[in-house]
Amino acid sequence: MFTDIQGYTALMQRDEQKGVAMRERHREIFNTLTVKHGGTILQYYGDGTLSTFDSVVAAAKCGIEMQKEFTRKPIVPLRIGIHLGDIITTEEEVIGDAVNVASRIETLAIAGSILISDIVQKELYNQKDIQWKSMGLYVMKNVDHPMEIFAIANKGLKIPSRDQISEKVKPYIEGEKLSGEEGEISPTEESHRNITLTGPSGGGTNQMKVSKKKKTWTYITSAAVIVGIIGSIAGTANIIKQNFFSSSSSGSSAQVTVYVHGPEGTQDIILENEGEVIIDFDGDRRTAQIGDQGRTVFTEIPEKFIGKPLHILINSDGYEETDPEAPYEWKDNSIYVPMVPDKSQGKISGIVKSSDGAFLLDNARVLIDNEWATITDSLGRFYLDIETSRIKERYDISIFKDGFTPVSEYYYPNSSKEFRLKKN
Helix, strand or coil: CCECECCHHHHHHHCHHHHHHHHHHHHHHHHHHHHHCCCEEEEEECCEEEEEECCHHHHHHHHHHHHHHHCCCCCCCECEEEEEEECEECCCCEECHHHHHHHHHHCCCCCCEEEEEHHHHHHCCCCCCCCEEEEEEEECCCCCCCEEEEEECCCCCECCCHHHHHCCCEECCCCCCCCCCCCCCCCCCCEEEEEEEECHHHCCEEEEEEEECCCCCCCCCCEEEEEECCCHHHHHHHHHHHHHCCECCCCCEEEEEEEEECCCCCCCCCCCCCCEEEEEECCEEEEEECCHHHEEEEEEEEHHHCCCEEEEEEECCCEEECCCCCCEECCCCEEEEEEEECCCCEEEEEEEEECCCCCECCCCEEEECCCEEEECCCCCEEEEEECHHHCCCCEEEEEECCCEECEEEEECCCCEEEEEEEEC
């Protein structure tokens, strides 16, 4: 299981404290849920991880639960992909065809989504509580047949558009020759991919070689499920494409970039890697997740819509459009959508830990302004929605748990606060 936080490097450059906190939240939930679903953690990679599972079902259910947890504030923009196959592990290497295929599948996901290969989808076919959606056939590097990619489509998970996937890998066109066929170059007998490993807070790097070897192995290892998370190379390539290519080569379609920003102007970045943008050209509706710097790119839009009214809906927690009913006119390649804080609801959320931060405290009683009460869940979290008429600038929160000293602190709405209790 590989996990990686989208936009983590850029976040560390802008706000190191926020980046470290995000990674700590990722590891806490990742560790808890991996153990819960019987997974084995093999290694950490800075803001990512590598682990294996005994079954496809266990990996899929773990991924689903992770993504649902990470969409709660504070959000962790995680990308996941799943493949099934044999792997070989040594003290220095993790090798096998499954590793390479999983690595390629992961590069197609978006934050909040889980992509799976066709072989994984077949294994999940009779699992009624796991839904999926076909993303189409694609030509994967060093894979000798077109592979159908699926997105797990359970409620709460993101599903990338085919346009987003096609930006990163070539869709399969019936009749075209694949690698290894006459007139094409065959894969070499062995290829390697070097993955740079970064230590905590970016300190200390080394490299691990991931090898792809011939399938004529004379030994077989136990089957393992590899869950892959997008690396930074594909993201960099995508940014280059977004900035320097504004229309398709055919000339029959173009792209539009939507920038979401705060009330202070276009440089007021309030949403990154969370929330969705929905655009509607006279019934042609498309949805994509908000990316880095509040940017969302839509490609392969028929040029006939240029200059015509465009309706845009932003789906996010805590913010709303300044004028959600106003249409936008697509005059050039960029549209800017101003947002303001959503005052229609107030949300109180937080997490309760032991004083050293090593343990998440469940079943702790949370008392808010001596008026509302709730308890923490198995991951030490609590949530409470406040009616519009009851929203305040600040609340008094007290936390109680048997065996621990109670604490009382101030809380400001729509933030996620951490509370720590000292053991008696």
